[in-house]
Amino acid sequence: MKEWDAASWRKELEAAEAPFALFVHTPLCGTCSVARRMLGVACEVLPGLPIAAANLNVMPELAERFRIQSVPCLLLWERKGEARNAYRFGSVQELVELLRPLRIKAL
Template sequence: MQNINEKILEKDSVMIFIHTPFCGTCHVARNILRQIEAVHKDDLFYDMNASLYPSFMQENQIESVPCLFIKQNGRIEEKIYAFQSVPNIYSYIMKYRADLFEKKS
């Protein structure tokens, strides 16, 4: 997982894991995302400590943490608060990052 910065926030398409350091549920969610990244051998998500980005939290109406914030083509597509399981998060990744599942020739 890569750390977030202002330049990345300006990207048109991005998946951001929003958390706080002392949130137990956030640690469970992070483990789910790490498992997915390990399978793909790539950093798919950006890491954001919500405490350091209060204006982003307010502007994007983030209700709680953990949150997987998905922006595609400049539009907020999803704010996922219930991570539940690896297959649940994969369903979102397949929807927004189908390119990860295309066969390479």
């Protein structure tokens, strides 16, 4: 999972091809740490998954632009320009089912 930085996130977002996912987190959030580990397992189950990560502390404009209400948040782009937010990280299986369509469309 590639980590976006504050200086280039806008370029990364425009260059990204749909479908893809963006894991939005903060470094001191315990729930974010658990969600990242769960996403790591989901990425092993779905190799080649188009996913990146972004630290919301250094890019608050991202929260405004996509109306992020809390972290962890998973932004899902199924089509260019259309994103939806997912806040539930219930289990690895749920994440795999949520992310599987992104991998299928990316192939």
